[in-house]
Amino acid sequence: MGKRAWAPIVVPAAVIMIVVMMVVPLPTALLDLLLAVNIAGAVLVILASMQVSRPLDFAVFPSLLLILTLFRLALNISTTRLIMLNGYAGKVIEAFGSFVIGGSLVVGLIVFLILVIVQFLVITNGAGRVAEVGARFTLDAMPGKQMAIDADLNAGLIDEAGARKRREDVAAEADFYGAMDGASKFVKGDAMASVIITVINLLGGLVIGVLQQGMDVAEAVSTFSLLTVGDGLVSQLPALLISIASGIIVTRAATAGDMGSDVVVQFSRQRNSMRLGGAAVALMSLLPGLPMVPFLAVGGALLFAAYRLPDPEEAVRRAEEAERERKEAEAREHMPNPDSPEAILQEVQVESLQLEISYDLMDLVDANRGGDLLDRVKALRRKVAQDLGIIIPLVRTRDNIELPPSTYSIRLHGVELGRGQAPVGHVLVIGDDQPALSAGGAVQPANGIAALPGQPTTEPVFGLPARWVPMEYRQQAEVLGATVVDRSSVITTHLAEVVRTNASRLLSRSDTKTLSELVKAQAPTVGEELDASQLTLGDVQTVLAELLDEQVPITDLVRIFEVLSEKGQATKETEPLVESVRSMLGPAISGALALDNRLPVIVLDPMTEHRILEAIRPGSAGTFLALDPSVSEQLAMEIARMAEQAEQRGDSAVVVCSPQARPGLRRLVSQVIPRLPVLSYAEIGPQLVVETVGVVNVGNPATV
Known part of the structure; x- marks a missing residue:
């Protein structure tokens, strides 16, 4: 069994044992041990609540509060059983009944009632109110926090994993304060139960001692009442610690350190406050009737502490200087010799x-x-x-x-x-x-x-x-x-x-290699097929650059490399490879240009497109249109005019033509309107509604 294999069964086993304690009598030695465990658990909980930097670091606290309350009530039942049956419930309760309260029933009752009042009226009510308000404010703030996370994600400030983690924290925070709002009722109910159990034990002890065991009233009070009060103090002390811990948890603001460190650091910044407070306490020693020594000692201690504390501004300045010196030292360590070839090359290197x-x-x-x-x-x-x-x-x-x-x-x-x-x-x-113009053309304000x-x-x-x-x-x-x-x-x-x-100019050869290695890691088969196609890294880079030139994202690298590995076995020319990739990515390309699945398009007249197809000629940089210059200019200007008209109507139109004419037409159009997309019919997704906003007809060209 591993180191933490036992962890999932500890809490269920503990809950079962607590239920068993309520019905099975316990020996006094075991009861003493469990009472010590109860006190130790309360001490650990309040210490842990002071060490956390935010409430979510102790998110198990509401459930733990219920278990500890149940454990404490089970101990009350066990001790009550032993007191009523044997007039003895172990050394722990006996010690609290005799040593802690001096064997006085009145003193014990007064101390017990004061503890209950402090817990019930002060700590529990305050913690419950803070938990209620915290739960309400946290739930009200959830939509705003979710919107802030979405905004940071859209702006690229965080990735998807970071956004998921922050959403989980927001949900966990709301759940925690909601649970604490209900768990605070456990503490309040525990305080009320302690009073009721103590009253029942006092009356029950007198009845049993006088009627069943033949004791007189004084002896019965001495035997049962002191043990009952001792039992109440033993259970009330851990309950008070747990109540304080719940108050600390719900009032804890998220900081970088634990509570003790935050108190020391933040008080150390109040130098002037400590000076004034020390002087005021010291002057109180001069008032008639007040003891001089305690007030002088406390006031002198505050003045001494204020004198020893550094000035806040000086401390901040020293910390900034130390951090700056540390960074400069690190920079000098990594800085090459100014006369070394590395330093000279670094100075002349073009970013x-x-x-x-x-x-x-x-x-x-x-x-x-x-x-x-x-x-x-x-x-x-x-x-x-x-x-x-x-x-x-x-x-x-x-x-x-x-x-x-x-x-x-x-x-x-x-x-x-x-x-x-x-x-x-x-x-x-x-x-x-x-400026505004009037109907007559005069300039208005x-x-x-x-x-x-x-x-x-x-x-x-x-x-x-x-x-x-x-x-x-x-x-x-x-x-x-x-x-x-x-x-x-x-x-x-x-x-x-x-x-x-x-x-495309920022995509370097090393970047292409990195992308290729990522694809090989995600889809090894695709990487092997791409290597078998004998396409060089330069060929792949050229294809990716051509796609980026036309504002086509290359995020779907696996499918892009699948097409390249297949088509690369037949040709190494860039244009056919690019068109094959575009045909595969067509629905995504056209979908990104559409609005609400509506795609405004500018098409070519059939005769115009036929003449363009006849004018296609191969070139070193790909196909081009061998049209008469006047015809080319007329064609480009007509497309630009229709695109501008569509834009004035609020449409972002695209040019659509046959796949064979797309590369050459795109080169022509890009000289006039670089941003205007040119798609082929094969790239239009079936989910889109195509709306023709213009038909280009340049007439009969003189030379084709």
């Missing part, structure tokens, strides 16, 4: 992806000043991995004093592909920036974001009219119905667009 910011935008990357740009960039890498199926390289973020103020630059392999502004103390407001003060600009991703507005006008912009974006979001969104547009 795959780089974000440069001007000196006045450093607050965006400084966590101490509330900057969260670095965290958002990290979340962006996870989001891109989930959406496109590639892991983009680390984004090197650094300051560049050569950039103009409030400017950032996005570089890919050293080449600047994006630049924008993020003025300090401003937010980007996106909306209508045009602006009714859009032009009414707000700020610098007109253009949103860097979609080219929408926008304005950098001072932060204090944010609420006013929201009232106008405009979209308000903070500076970090502007930079992150711009970076995301650059990454998505150039994803």
Whole structure:
């Protein structure tokens, strides 16, 4: 049997033994042992409640509270049986009845009643109320917590496993406070039962002693009543400890340490409070009638402790300096010699992806000043991995004093592909920036974001009219119905667009190898077939890059590699391989472009498509359309016009043509509208409702 194989049977066996104790008389030696176990268990529970950093770390407490209460009542029944039958219930109860209360029935009753009042009226009522309010607030907060988890998951801040863990914690927290709300009634009922059992034992002891055993009243009181009071104290002391533990558990706020450490650390920050308190206590020793020595001793101890405590600000500063020195020391240890080839190569190495910011935008990357740009960039890498199926390289973020103020630059392999502004103390407001016009053409006061003060600009991703507005006008912009974006979001969104547009250039040969090894680990058969097809790593990389160029995610790598392993045995040319993969991924590609299973499409007139098919010619980079330049221009412009008309109606249309014409037509259309998807009829999923929003007819071309 393993070390913990006995754990599942301990609690059920203990519960059965508790039930047996209620009906089977116990010898006094065993009863003494069980009373000691009861006291020890209560001590362990209250110590454990002080050591946890959050209530869920002791989630078994409500069930344990029920078992301990049942155990304590079973002991009361066993001790009552022995007292009534033998006038003796072991040395533990005898010691509490004679030594602890000095053999005085009145003193014993008073102490017992005080313990019950403290437990019942103070601790149990307070703990029950806190548990009730905690349960109510936890249940009310559950929807908001679930929405926050979903938002973090959608933003890429956490993965699916982290979201699942946080949802389980939220549900467990609600269950715990709900259970504690009911378990607090056990403690209250236990206190009431102790009073009732003690009264019954007192009356029953007198009746048995006088009527059955022929004792006089004084002897019966001396024999039975002291033992009854001792029994009540023995059971009430652990009950008080358990009640205190329940109060500590439900009032415990989640912190990083245990209760003792938190008390010491947080009191150590109250240096001035301890000084004032020590001085006040010391001055109380001068009041007439009060003993001078105790108050002077306590006040002097507080003043001494306050003097020894470090200044809070100085302690924080020292901790920050120590942490900074530790990080600098670690950096120096790992830093190569400045004159070594490694250091020189590191300086001249071109980063795959780089974000440069001007000196006045450093607050965006400084966590101490509330900057969260670095965290958002990290979340962006996870989001891109989930959406496109590639892991983009680390984004090197650094300051560049050569950039103009409030400017950032996005570089890919050293080449600047994006630049924008993020003025300090401003937010980007996106909306209508045009002044209103009257019926006669006269300019009226602006009714859009032009009414707000700020610098007109253009949103860097979609080219929408926008304005950098001072932060204090944010609420006013929201009232106008405009979209308000903070500076970090502007930079992150711009970076995301650059990454998505150039994803194929970020897919390196080593990244392709990593993806290939992942597929081999998940589907070994597919990996073996791909190796047998004799496609090189470069061939696979080229196919994946072509898919990314057309904004096709490569997340379904197993099926993509299945197609490549099958088609790779017949051809090594990129275009046929890409079209085969697209045909397999067709329902997913078209489904991602549809809205509510509705797909607006722009189709070609049959004669136009026939002429395009006749104009297809092979080339080094794939097939192209050998059309007359004027005809090509007319075809591209007509498609662009229809796509714009559809967009004005609120539709995001796609071009659909035959599979043979798709590659060449896509190359032509991408020169005019790079974002416009071009699909083949084979890629339209059967679940979609296709709606034609335009038919392209360029007439009879002069030369085909």
